[in-house]
Amino acid sequence: METGVTHSSPATAHPGKWIARHAVSLYPILVIAALAVFFTLQNPYFMTFDNIMNIGRQSSVLLLVALAGTMVIMIGSIDLSVGSAVTLAGIVTALMIDDFGPVAAVAAGIGTGLIVGFVNGVILISLKVPSFLVTLGTLSILSGIANMICGGSSIMFMDMGLTDFVNAELIPGIPNIILLALAAAAVLSFVAFNTVLGRYLFAIGGGEIVAANSGVPVERYKVFAFMLSGALCGLSGVLLTAQVGAGTPAAGANMLLDSIAAIVMGGTSLSGGVGGPHRTILGVLVIAILSNGMDVTEVSSFTQEVIKGLVIILAVASTMDRRKYAFIK
Amino acid sequence: MDRRPPALELRGVNKHYGPVTALRSVDLRLERHEVLGLIGENGAGKSTLISVINGTVSPSEGQLLAGGNIVSLGSPADAARAGIATVFQEQGLVASLPVFENILLGREAGFSRGGVLSRKAMARFAADVLNELGIAIDPFAITGSLAFGERQLVEIAKAFALGRIYPVEPVILLDEPTSALSDAETQILFNSIRRWRGKASIILVSHRLSDVFAVCDRVAALKDGTVNGTWPVSEVTADTLHEAIVGRPRSAGYYKESEQREDFGEIVLEVRDLVVPGQIEGVSLTVRAGEILGVAGVLGSGKTALGHAITGAVAGKGEIAVDGRRLRPGSRAAALAADVGSVPAERNSAGVIGMHSVEWNLTLPSLKSFRRWRWPVLSAKKQAGVTDDWIRRLRVRTPNRAIQIRNLSGGNAQKVVFAKWLARGIRLFVLDDPGRGLDVGAKEEIYALLRKLAREGVAIVLISDNLPEIIGLSNRILTLRAGKISAELAAPAHDKPAETAVVTHMV
Numbered sequence: 001m002e003t004g005v006t007h008s009s010p011a012t013a014h015p016g017k018w019i020a021r022h023a024v025s026l027y028p029i030l031v032i033a034a035l036a037v038f039f040t041l042q043n044p045y046f047m048t049f050d051n052i053m054n055i056g057r058q059s060s061v062l063l064l065v066a067l068a069g070t071m072v073i074m075i076g077s078i079d080l081s082v083g084s085a086v087t088l089a090g091i092v093t094a095l096m097i098d099d100f101g102p103v104a105a106v107a108a109g110i111g112t113g114l115i116v117g118f119v120n121g122v123i124l125i126s127l128k129v130p131s132f133l134v135t136l137g138t139l140s141i142l143s144g145i146a147n148m149i150c151g152g153s154s155i156m157f158m159d160m161g162l163t164d165f166v167n168a169e170l171i172p173g174i175p176n177i178i179l180l181a182l183a184a185a186a187v188l189s190f191v192a193f194n195t196v197l198g199r200y201l202f203a204i205g206g207g208e209i210v211a212a213n214s215g216v217p218v219e220r221y222k223v224f225a226f227m228l229s230g231a232l233c234g235l236s237g238v239l240l241t242a243q244v245g246a247g248t249p250a251a252g253a254n255m256l257l258d259s260i261a262a263i264v265m266g267g268t269s270l271s272g273g274v275g276g277p278h279r280t281i282l283g284v285l286v287i288a289i290l291s292n293g294m295d296v297t298e299v300s301s302f303t304q305e306v307i308k309g310l311v312i313i314l315a316v317a318s319t320m321d322r323r324k325y326a327f328i329k
Numbered sequence: 330m331d332r333r334p335p336a337l338e339l340r341g342v343n344k345h346y347g348p349v350t351a352l353r354s355v356d357l358r359l360e361r362h363e364v365l366g367l368i369g370e371n372g373a374g375k376s377t378l379i380s381v382i383n384g385t386v387s388p389s390e391g392q393l394l395a396g397g398n399i400v401s402l403g404s405p406a407d408a409a410r411a412g413i414a415t416v417f418q419e420q421g422l423v424a425s426l427p428v429f430e431n432i433l434l435g436r437e438a439g440f441s442r443g444g445v446l447s448r449k450a451m452a453r454f455a456a457d458v459l460n461e462l463g464i465a466i467d468p469f470a471i472t473g474s475l476a477f478g479e480r481q482l483v484e485i486a487k488a489f490a491l492g493r494i495y496p497v498e499p500v501i502l503l504d505e506p507t508s509a510l511s512d513a514e515t516q517i518l519f520n521s522i523r524r525w526r527g528k529a530s531i532i533l534v535s536h537r538l539s540d541v542f543a544v545c546d547r548v549a550a551l552k553d554g555t556v557n558g559t560w561p562v563s564e565v566t567a568d569t570l571h572e573a574i575v576g577r578p579r580s581a582g583y584y585k586e587s588e589q590r591e592d593f594g595e596i597v598l599e600v601r602d603l604v605v606p607g608q609i610e611g612v613s614l615t616v617r618a619g620e621i622l623g624v625a626g627v628l629g630s631g632k633t634a635l636g637h638a639i640t641g642a643v644a645g646k647g648e649i650a651v652d653g654r655r656l657r658p659g660s661r662a663a664a665l666a667a668d669v670g671s672v673p674a675e676r677n678s679a680g681v682i683g684m685h686s687v688e689w690n691l692t693l694p695s696l697k698s699f700r701r702w703r704w705p706v707l708s709a710k711k712q713a714g715v716t717d718d719w720i721r722r723l724r725v726r727t728p729n730r731a732i733q734i735r736n737l738s739g740g741n742a743q744k745v746v747f748a749k750w751l752a753r754g755i756r757l758f759v760l761d762d763p764g765r766g767l768d769v770g771a772k773e774e775i776y777a778l779l780r781k782l783a784r785e786g787v788a789i790v791l792i793s794d795n796l797p798e799i800i801g802l803s804n805r806i807l808t809l810r811a812g813k814i815s816a817e818l819a820a821p822a823h824d825k826p827a828e829t830a831v832v833t834h835m836v
Contacts, residue, residue, distance in 0.1 A: 195705045196696050203693055206682035213642070213679055214693040214749065215665040273684050 028266055028282035031315055032289060039293035046296050053175065059288030060181035061086075061236050061243070063281065065252070066259040066266075067188050068232035070280045073263055074192070075225045076205040076272025077124065077131035082233050082259060084142035085116045086252030089237025091146045093162075094155040094247025102162040109241070110234035116142060117230020121223030131226075139256075147249050155247040166242040177239055184232065188277040198276075201225055205272025261312045262287050286315060334397030336361045336500050336530035337382065337413070342391030344377055344554075349738065351377040352388065353554045359500065364522060364531045366541035366562070369551030369574055370795070375534050378551065379502050382532075383415045384408035395500065412497035414488030417504050422480055422487075424473030429455030431472050432487045436494050458490050463524060478514030481506060482521065489529065499529045506533065507540050508628045512836055519544045536794070538567050539832070550574050575797070583773060584801025588780040589822040591804070594618030596653075597788035598639065598757050603647035608634035610812035611647075616757070621779065621789040623803030623820065625796065627835050631812040633674070636759050636792045640664050640671040651757055665694070667757070670750030674761040674792075676739065680746045683735035687727055688716040690734050691745055695753035719748035723778065740771020747778055758782060761792045776802060796828050808834035 039046040065082050072079040093109035100108075116138065123134045166177045192198035200221045203211040212218045236255075241247045266283030268275025290311055294304045337359035344352040352374050359365050369375050380386035382393065387403025394400065395411035415421075422431045429448075432455040433440065440451045455468040464482045472480060485501065492499035507515045522531060522544050533545060541548045541562060549559040550573035557573045598616040603609055609631040616622045626632040638645040644659025651667035673679035681690050692699060692712050699707045699715075716730040723744045727737055734742055743763065750758065763779075764772040779802060783789060793799045799806055806818045808831060816834035818826050 194707050194709070196700065196707065197705065199689065199693070199696055199707070202685065202689070203682060206685050207678065209679045210682050210690075211693070212661055213640070213671060213673060215661065216693070217662065273682065 027315070028279070028286055031265075031311075032282065032285050035286070035289045035293060039289070039297060042293075042297045046293055049173070051292065051296065053173070053178070055288050055292045056178040056181075057175055057243075058292060059284055060177045061240050062255065062258055062262065062288065063181045063284045064184055064232050064236040064239070065255045066262040066280045066284050067185060067277050068229040068236070069259045070263050070266075070268055070275070070277050071188070071201065071225050071228045071232070072131070073260075073268050073270060074201045074205050074272055074276065075222055076208070077222065077225070078135065078260075078270070079117075079120065079226065079229045080132065080135040080256060081116065081120060081138040081142055082229065083252035083255040084139045084146065085113050085230055085233035086237040086240060086255055087249060088116070088142045088146040088149075089113045089234040090241040090251045091150050091155060091237075091247040091249065093238045093241045094157050095149065097157045097159050097162060097241075102159060102165070105162065106238050109238035110231055113230040113232070113234020113237065114227055115230070116233070117227040118223065120230065121226035124226065125219040125222055143249075150247060150249050152249055154249070157246070160245075162238075162242040163245055166239060177243065180235075180239065184235070185277055185281050189281075192276045192278075197221070197224065202273055202276075205274075207273070258287055261316070265312065265315045286311070333361060334394070335359055336363070336396060336498070337532075338394040339378075339382070340392040340394070342378075342381055342388045342393070344374075344381060344386065344388045351554055352381065355391070355554070355556055357549060357556055357559075359530050359532055360547075361498070361530055362526055362528075363547060364526065364533060364545045366545035366548035367532055367534045367551060368536060368538065368541060368548060368570065370536065373551040373574070374554040375551055376504070377554075379415060379504055379532075379534060382408070382500075383413050383502060396497065409491060410495050410497075412492055412495060412499045413502065414491050414499055415502040415504060416481060416484040416488060416506060422472050422483060424471075426472055427469050428459075428466060428472055428475075428483055429468035431483060432458060432468070432490050434487070436490065439494065454493075455486070455490070458486050458493065462486055462489060462521065464521070476514070478510050478517065481510070481514075481518065485521070489525075492529070501529050501531045503531060503533045505535060507535065507537060515540075538570055541570070542567075584776055584798070585780045586801065586822040586825070588777075588784070589621075589804065590619045590783050591821060593620045593804075594786055597651060598790065599648070599650045599653075600635075600639065601648040601650075603635070603638055603645045603649065605631070605634045605638055605643055605645040605812075608812055609638065609645060612809070612812070612814055614807060614814070616788040616790060618756075618786040618788050619783050620805070621783055621791055621803045623799035623806040624790060624792045624809060625799050625806055625831055625835055626809035628794075629811075630809040630835065632792050632809050633761060634812075635809070636671070636761050636790065639757075639759050639790065640669055668753075668755045669757045669759065670694070670753065670755035672743070672746050672750075672758070672760040672763050674765055676742060676746065676765065677735075681734045681742050684733055686731045687720070687725070687734050687737070687745055688712060688730040691716050691719060691730075691749045691752060694749050698753075715752055719745075719752055723748050723751075724774070738771070740767045740774065743767060743771065743775060744778075747775070751782075755787060757788045757790070759790045759792070762794055763791070764793070764795055764798055772798075796831055800825050800828065800831060806831060810835060 045051055065086060068082050069079055089109040089112045092112045093105045096105035096108045120135055120138055123129060124131050168176050170176055170179060200216045203216055204218055204221060208218055240251050262283035263280050264270060265286055266275065266279035268279055290308055294307065335358045339355055339357040342352055342355040355378060367375055377386060381388045384403060384405040384407060392399060393402055395413065400411045401407045423434065429452045433451050437446055440447050452468050459466055459468060464486055466479055466483060472483060488499050488501045506518060510518060533540060535541065545562050547559060547561050548565060548570065550557045550570060552574060595618055596615050597618050601613045603612045612635060624632045624635060634643060637643040639649055641656065641659060641661040641664035649656045651669060654667060656667060657663040677683060692715065699712050701708050713730065720727060720730060725741050725744045727741060734745060763775055767775065779789060791799060791802055800820055803820045806820050807814050808816045818831065820826055
């Protein structure tokens, strides 16, 4: 209900109000700028082309995983299984690559993610279990399956075709993995705002009942959201395996929390309906710059964890649109 | 009159929500041991006023006195200490707890010894309160197992318990207590209220004049956020109150009776032997193109379920056909494929997505028509064009199409709900309380719109709590009682039935 909430008054040309209304979009940019200036002053190497490409390489996979999570958070649900899905897809890819070739391995990796997403979605709508709990379950299941397949150790492979492709530079100086991640972000941002799929996902997150009343096949599109998430996790697993040169059972371990932090910092509300993939790019940049910057300024990894946590809390506290705050469905 | 100060006094209370004024310089007195009726239309400010009194809403200006003492505003705890207790429509009881725990919920402090609650003492206390009030309910019964009316009595007992814990006489706010009660339950409640007169002061909020005449001493009419007059019940007529609530004698123009169609097209909606377990027990009806069928009934009569069954939100047994094609029960998709549009009663939770723009809300049901050459990509230009066109045609007052719809007034948001269906094109329109929360002017525009739709051959099912609205707009009125059609009344423009004629079939 709207009772007691003051709304920013609409359609004013006043610059102060314009800033107030766009605060959610502007904050991450300000945070990024502030961090960049700070780290550059500490160590000028930070602002070099080489290091910026480093940041890109380090955060490409995180960007894909965060985009995956965004598609689900847009509908007001949450996918906790992203990290495990990445791990499993990476293991499957590594397992396939020598016997069936890179193309089949990529298809199998993405296919694995797609199936995971489909299963998540179907459980959600058929058993009516909240997504938080469904994916908490599959998080554990997938991680178990991944470990069963690889016996707890990394899976190596000989065929370097995929690895070479990921590191190659279609545009000189920029590794393909960065291009891939940015392309995915661009496509998803377009999809979110300019297709029936994207608008239906926003509508479901904004008001499921309204969406259903307006003819949106809510349940089908919820499954679509999870399948999109799964497919992106699959792709992330493939790329991670290619980058590392092996399928490892801990590949996706830290992805979940970093991706959720990035999504929310970007401005996509955990309760759904607002934000979108374009916002997530900014959130990922904050985390990537922070990690890289602390590396180049030689902050110890333990201190890094503490600082990262603090920045996440501060950033979310200042960017979150509290009018939209509610429990995760 | 009593020499002691009034039980409750409001002085110059104003409440603004942004640009919207919910209450305007309200002055109100509740004498000791009085039953004061508070009546008004939906949106007149009754709920806001109750919330101000019980401290859940902080007014923009004004003063509240209880027993002559100033009560700090916007503090439910202080209101409770002053003995003010509210019995809400949607009940504030925990269903899984026994009655005695509910009666003492949040006030257990006095029953604790070293942090351990004495359930025995609590039960004894609750039994005492129930006895004193003559309420025959077992304090150990699980609250959820009681009938709705019984639970309401438990809530009232809870209010009286308050008066024992704090040494004050309770001021009880009954918010629409009868709307969900059967006739017999209403009688029990009223008898109880009469019995308790010497023990409490009561404000009874209702939109039913019959409640006021049955049990109140005085009545205050609320209209557009101000008190439009108070009268001793013995000296006032229903017509006077009606005029005070609506703001003017009911004019023929308000509901555009002159534009009412009397000749209709082919049958659009046919419902045969519809059963929704627990809610509808066999309803059959037809609606023709250009006809407005009014559906009246009290809460629990099944009128809401009827609307839901037609729009596919709930599955019923029996047959629902639109333009001769049978709809799959419980399928919104099927209803939409047959061009059935709906305006839900709960506009903010079921009608519009508040955080989304006017454009996104308006285009949602017809989104697929904005695809380019059936490509998945939507045409931004076409969406903008259609949205602006409907904003203009329905005179939606909005700065632009991109603004979040929650910034619009209720009337303008409601127009967008209409527009989203008109942009899609509909054969049958199911409206549940379309005037809810709208001011008189906005209502009039919505009514004119309905007339226009009828003229264009849309079949309309109008479900409403607002009797004058149903009578004024409908060609025909069905009254529902306990899930069955209790009467069918013709309502031609020149010969509208009286409200009492409709009410007799509802209760």
